[in-house]
Amino acid sequence: MIKLKINGRERSFDGDPEMPLLWYLRDEIDLTGTKFGCGAGLCGACTVHKNGEAVRSCQTSMKDAAGKSITTIEGLSPNGQHPLQKAWMEANVPQCGYCQTGQIMQAAALLKKNHKPSDKEIDDAMSGNICRCGTYQRIRSAIHAAGKEMA
Amino acid sequence: MSDHIENGLVENGVVENISRRSLIGGVFSAGALVLAARILPEEAWADTNEYHGKAASSALRPSIYLGIEPDGTIYIVTHRSEMGTGIRTTLPLVAADELDADWSKVKIEQGIGDKAYGDQNTDGSKSIRGFFEAFRESGASARMMLVSAAAKQWNVPESECAAKFHEVVHTPSGKKLGYGALATAAGKLPVPKPADVKYKPKSEWRYIGKESKIADLADICTGKATFGMDIKRQGMLYASIERPPVMGGKVQSFDDKAARQVKGVSGIETIDGFKPPYTFQPLGGVAVIANSTWAAIQGRKKLKIEWNNGENAAHDSEQYRKELLTTARKPGKVVRNIGDVDAAFAKASKTVEAEYYAPLLAHATMEPPVAVAEFKGNKVECWVPTQNPQAVQDTVAGALGLKPEDVTCHVTLLGGGFGRKSKPDYVAEAAILSKKQGGKPVKVVWTREDDIKFDYYHSVAGMYHKAALDSNGKATAWLHRSVFPSISSMNDASSMYGFDVEYGMGLNDMPWDLPNHRAENGPAKAHVRIGWLRSVANIYHVFSGLSFADELAHAAGRDSLEYQLEMIGPGKIIDFKSQGVANYWNYGESYEKFPFDSKRLRHVLEVAGEKSGWGKRKSGNGWGLGIAAARSFTSYVASVVEVEVDKAGKIRIPRAWQVADVGMVINPERVRSQFEGAAVMAAGIGLTGEISVADGRVQQSNFNNYQVARMNQAPMQTDVHIIESTALPGGVGEPGVPPFVPAFANAIFAATGKRVRDLPFSKTKLV
Numbered sequence: 065m066i067k068l069k070i071n072g073r074e075r076s077f078d079g080d081p082e083m084p085l086l087w088y089l090r091d092e093i094d095l096t097g098t099k100f101g102c103g104a105g106l107c108g109a110c111t112v113h114k115n116g117e118a119v120r121s122c123q124t125s126m127k128d129a130a131g132k133s134i135t136t137i138e139g140l141s142p143n144g145q146h147p148l149q150k151a152w153m154e155a156n157v158p159q160c161g162y163c164q165t166g167q168i169m170q171a172a173a174l175l176k177k178n179h180k181p182s183d184k185e186i187d188d189a190m191s192g193n194i195c196r197c198g199t200y201q202r203i204r205s206a207i208h209a210a211g212k213e214m215a
Numbered sequence: 216m217s218d219h220i221e222n223g224l225v226e227n228g229v230v231e232n233i234s235r236r237s238l239i240g241g242v243f244s245a246g247a248l249v250l251a252a253r254i255l256p257e258e259a260w261a262d263t264n265e266y267h268g269k270a271a272s273s274a275l276r277p278s279i280y281l282g283i284e285p286d287g288t289i290y291i292v293t294h295r296s297e298m299g300t301g302i303r304t305t306l307p308l309v310a311a312d313e314l315d316a317d318w319s320k321v322k323i324e325q326g327i328g329d330k331a332y333g334d335q336n337t338d339g340s341k342s343i344r345g346f347f348e349a350f351r352e353s354g355a356s357a358r359m360m361l362v363s364a365a366a367k368q369w370n371v372p373e374s375e376c377a378a379k380f381h382e383v384v385h386t387p388s389g390k391k392l393g394y395g396a397l398a399t400a401a402g403k404l405p406v407p408k409p410a411d412v413k414y415k416p417k418s419e420w421r422y423i424g425k426e427s428k429i430a431d432l433a434d435i436c437t438g439k440a441t442f443g444m445d446i447k448r449q450g451m452l453y454a455s456i457e458r459p460p461v462m463g464g465k466v467q468s469f470d471d472k473a474a475r476q477v478k479g480v481s482g483i484e485t486i487d488g489f490k491p492p493y494t495f496q497p498l499g500g501v502a503v504i505a506n507s508t509w510a511a512i513q514g515r516k517k518l519k520i521e522w523n524n525g526e527n528a529a530h531d532s533e534q535y536r537k538e539l540l541t542t543a544r545k546p547g548k549v550v551r552n553i554g555d556v557d558a559a560f561a562k563a564s565k566t567v568e569a570e571y572y573a574p575l576l577a578h579a580t581m582e583p584p585v586a587v588a589e590f591k592g593n594k595v596e597c598w599v600p601t602q603n604p605q606a607v608q609d610t611v612a613g614a615l616g617l618k619p620e621d622v623t624c625h626v627t628l629l630g631g632g633f634g635r636k637s638k639p640d641y642v643a644e645a646a647i648l649s650k651k652q653g654g655k656p657v658k659v660v661w662t663r664e665d666d667i668k669f670d671y672y673h674s675v676a677g678m679y680h681k682a683a684l685d686s687n688g689k690a691t692a693w694l695h696r697s698v699f700p701s702i703s704s705m706n707d708a709s710s711m712y713g714f715d716v717e718y719g720m721g722l723n724d725m726p727w728d729l730p731n732h733r734a735e736n737g738p739a740k741a742h743v744r745i746g747w748l749r750s751v752a753n754i755y756h757v758f759s760g761l762s763f764a765d766e767l768a769h770a771a772g773r774d775s776l777e778y779q780l781e782m783i784g785p786g787k788i789i790d791f792k793s794q795g796v797a798n799y800w801n802y803g804e805s806y807e808k809f810p811f812d813s814k815r816l817r818h819v820l821e822v823a824g825e826k827s828g829w830g831k832r833k834s835g836n837g838w839g840l841g842i843a844a845a846r847s848f849t850s851y852v853a854s855v856v857e858v859e860v861d862k863a864g865k866i867r868i869p870r871a872w873q874v875a876d877v878g879m880v881i882n883p884e885r886v887r888s889q890f891e892g893a894a895v896m897a898a899g900i901g902l903t904g905e906i907s908v909a910d911g912r913v914q915q916s917n918f919n920n921y922q923v924a925r926m927n928q929a930p931m932q933t934d935v936h937i938i939e940s941t942a943l944p945g946g947v948g949e950p951g952v953p954p955f956v957p958a959f960a961n962a963i964f965a966a967t968g969k970r971v972r973d974l975p976f977s978k979t980k981l982v
Binding site: 079080083084087090091092094095097098101106107109136137138152153156157158160164165168187188190191192193194195197198200201202203204 | 297298299300301428429431432433435436437438439440441442444445447453478479507508509510512513579581582583628629630631632633660662663664884888889891892893894895896917918919923924925926927928929930931933
C-alpha cells in the first residue's frame with residue numbers, strides 16, 4: 065500500500081507501483097488539470113510539485129511518489145488566485161490552454177526560488193514546457209509580472 | 216467593402232423566430248425569445264433529436280442560435296470548435312454587440328454536431344468570415360424585437376425607444392424595461408426581414424474591435440477546463456491501439472497471451488484496416504482494452520504482431536525527395552499562364568533558377584487524438600475534441616453502418632487542432648471498440664508516439680523556380696513548378712496531382728505583376744496519409760516563392776523589400792480568370808466579396824518595413840533581417856524576422872514583426888495572439904520541423920526527434936501590428952504562418968550569406 069499526500073489530502077494506492085503518478089491523478093482520482101502530453105518527460109504538460117519541486121508526473125512512478133507531498137494545479141491556490149494565475153489571466157496567456165497548467169506549475173516552482181528571474185533564467189526554467197500554440201512571450205511576461213507581485 | 220459592412224447584408228441568411236416551436240426545451244423555458252439565423256430554407260430544417268434540448272435551437276438550420284430567457288440570461292450557441300483561436304467567445308461577442316447585451320449575462324453553449332448548424336468544420340480560418348454576418352443579424356434582430364415589444368407595451372412610437380445595455384429605454388420619459396422582462400412579448404413578434412434589419416453604427420460598438428477576454432480563461436488557468444482527454448464516463452474502459460507501421464498495412468497474425476496477463480487488461484480487439492482510399496477510416500490494428508490508460512499501454516507493449524506491410528513498405532523519404540525534385544525539372548500541368556516564359560527566358564540577359572524542398576510535418580497538438588464513445592441501442596454517443604463534429608457523425612456512422620443522425624457528437628475543448636482534429640479516424644476507433652465491448656463506453660487514447668507516427672501529414676514538396684531578369688535586374692518572367700503528394704489522395708487512391716485548393720495556396724496566386732508567369736504542378740503519389748496543417752500548401756509554396764523572390768533581389772543587386780514591391784506593382788484586383796487559372800479557389804469565398812487586392816499586400820509590406828526599421832542597419836556578420844508577404848485565407852500579412860547566427864551556427868530570433876490586414880477585427884487581443892503563435896509555429900517549421908520515412912515507417916516518435924519550437928528557440932518577441940480596416944473580416948488563425956517561414960530563411964541569408972532552400976534549416980550547416 066502506497067501512501068502519499070495530494071493537495072494536502074492523504075491518499076492510499078494499492079495498484080501497480082510502477083504506474084506513473086500522472087495516470088493515478090487523471091484516471092483514478094479525477095484530477096484532470098494535470099495533462100498527458102508526451103509520456104516521456106519531453107513536454108512538461110504533466111508538471112506537478114513533489115515536495116515543492118517541479119517534476120514530470122509522467123516520469124514519476126507511484127513508488128517514487130510514496131510518502132511525498134504532491135501539489136497539482138488544483139491545489140496550487142484554494143481560489144485560483146495564485147499570483148501566476150492572476151498574471152496569466154491578466155496577460156491573456158492561454159490559447160487552447162492544454163499545456164498551461166503544466167506551464168503554471170513549472171513557473172510556480174521557479175518563482176518560489178527566485179522572485180526576480182531574468183529573461184534567460186525564465187527561458188532556462190521553462191524550455192522543457194512545450195506550447196504548440198506559441199504563447200511563450202506572454203508566459204515570460206506573466207512570470208515577470210507575478211514575480212513582482214510575490215516579491 | 217465598408218458599405219457592405221455598414222448595411223450588414225446577409226446574403227443567404229434568414230432570421231426566423233422559433234420561440235413558439237415545440238421542439239424548444241431544455242434551458243429555454245416557455246416564453247423565451249429565441250432567434251436562429253440559418254442558412255438553408257425552412258423546409259430543409261430537420262426534425263430535432265433529444266440532445267437539442269440543451270443546445271435547444273437546433274432542429275433549424277441556424278448558423279447561430281440565440282435565446283433570451285425571462286430572467287434576462289442570453290444563451291448563445293457556438294457551433295464552431297474551440298482549439299485556441301478564441302472563436303467560442305468571439306462569435307457570441309458579435310451577436311451580443313448588436314444586441315447591446317450585458318456580456319456578464321451571456322452564457323455560451325457548445326453546439327453538438329448537427330447539419331442544422333450549417334458548416335461546423337472549424338478549419339480554413341473561416342469561422343468569422345463565414346458567420347460574422349449571421350451572428351450580427353441574429354443579435355440585431357433580437358434587439359429590434361425587444362424595442363418593438365417595449366414600444367407596444369408603453370404605447371409609444373418605436374422611434375422613441377432604444378436598446379441600451381440589456382434594457383430598452385423610452386428616451387422622452389426615461390422609462391426602462393430589461394431584456395428579460397420583454398423576452399416573452401418580443402418572442403411573439405415577427406422577426407424583421409433581412410432587408411429591414413438595422414445595424415448599429417460603428418461608433419456604438421460595445422465589443423467589436425475592443426479587447427475581450429476568452430470565456431474559458433479562468434477554467435484553463437485553474438485546471439477546470441474540460442478537454443477531450445478529460446472525459447470520463449461511468450464504467451468507461453481505456454484502449455490503446457497498435458497500428459500498422461506502414462500505411463495500408465494489415466495484421467497478419469498476432470499473439471496476445473502476454474498482453475492478457477497484464478493486470479487491468481480486460482480484452483483484446485482487432486480493428487480492420489481501411490479500404491482505399493484511406494479517407495477518415497481508422498488505420499486498423501490490435502487494441503488492448505483495460506481499466507486504466509496505463510494498463511492499456513502496458514498490455515499493448517506485450518503484443519506480438521506480424522504485419523502484412525503492403526505496397527508502401529519500400530517508401531523512403533531520401534529517395535522520394537530525389538523523385539520530387541526530378542519531376543519538378545520536367546514540364547507539368549499548367550495551372551496559371553501569363554505571356555510566354557520560355558520566350559522571355561530565351562532573350563533574358565540573366566536567368567536564375569533554384570530547387571526548393573519542404574518535408575512532411577506532423578501536427579503534434581499538445582493534446583494527442585483522443586475520443587470517448589458509447590454504443591447504445593444501435594446509436595453512438597461520443598465526446599470528442601474535434602474540429603468537425605459532422606464528420607465525426609459521418610465517419611462513425613460509416614464505420615458501424617449507422618445513419619449520421621444516430622451519432623451524437625459532443626464537442627469538448629480541443630488541446631490544439633491545426634487541422635489534425637478535422638479528421639476523426641480516432642473517433643471511429645472508439646466507436647468500433649465500444650460496440651465490440653458490448654456497448655461499454657471506451658476511451659481511445661493516442662500516445663504521443665501514435666500521434667507522430669500515424670498522422671495525416673502535411674505534405675512534402677519539391678519545387679523548382681526559374682526567373683528571367685532584364686539588363687536592369689527587373690524580373691520579366693517566372694516559372695514556378697511544384698510537386699507534392701496531394702491531400703486529394705485521401706479520397707482518391709490513384710491521385711497524382713494536386714487540386715484547386717492546393718494550387719490556390721501560393722502556386723497559382725502569386726501576387727507578382729509580371730508580363731510572363733507560369734505555374735505548373737507535376738505528378739506525385741502519396742505513400743503516407745496526407746492531410747492539411749495550419750496554412751496547408753502555403754507553407755511550402757510561400758516558403759519557396761518568397762525565398763526565391765529574395766534571391767532575385769540579390770541577383771539584381773537590389774533591396775529585397777523594394778524589389779518585392781516592384782514585382783507586386785502598383786496594386787490591383789488580380790484577374791486570375793484572364794491568366795489561365797481555370798478555377799481560382801479563393802478560400803471558398805466569392806471573389807466579389809473577397810478579391811485578391813495586391814494594393815493591400817503592398818501596404819502590409821510597406822508598414823512592415825517601417826515598423827521593423829528595414830534598411831536602417833546593415834545585415835551580415837551573423838545578424839540580419841528578412842522580409843516576405845503573402846495573402847492567404849483572404850488576409851494579407853507581412854513578416855519581418857530578425858536573426859542572429861552565432862559562430863557555432865546556432866540561430867536565435869530576438870525579434871519578429873507580423874503586420875496583418877485581416878479586414879475588420881472583432882477581438883484584437885485574440886488576433887494578436889494568433890499572429891504571435893503563428894510566428895512560433897513557423898519558427899519551429901523553419902528550424903527543426905521534419906517527418907521522414909524509411910522502409911515505409913515514420914522515423915520520428917516524440918518531441919525528442921520531432922522537435923517543435925520551445926521558449927528558447929521561439930522569437931523572443933513578436934510585435935503584431937493590425938492594419939485598421941473596414942473590409943469584411945478575413946482569416947486569422949492561419950495567415951500568420953506562410954510569410955514567416957521565407958522571411959526567416961531570408962534573414963538567415965542576410966545574416967550569413969547562406970541561402971537555405973531545404974526545410975528545416977537544421978539540415979544546413981550555416982557556418
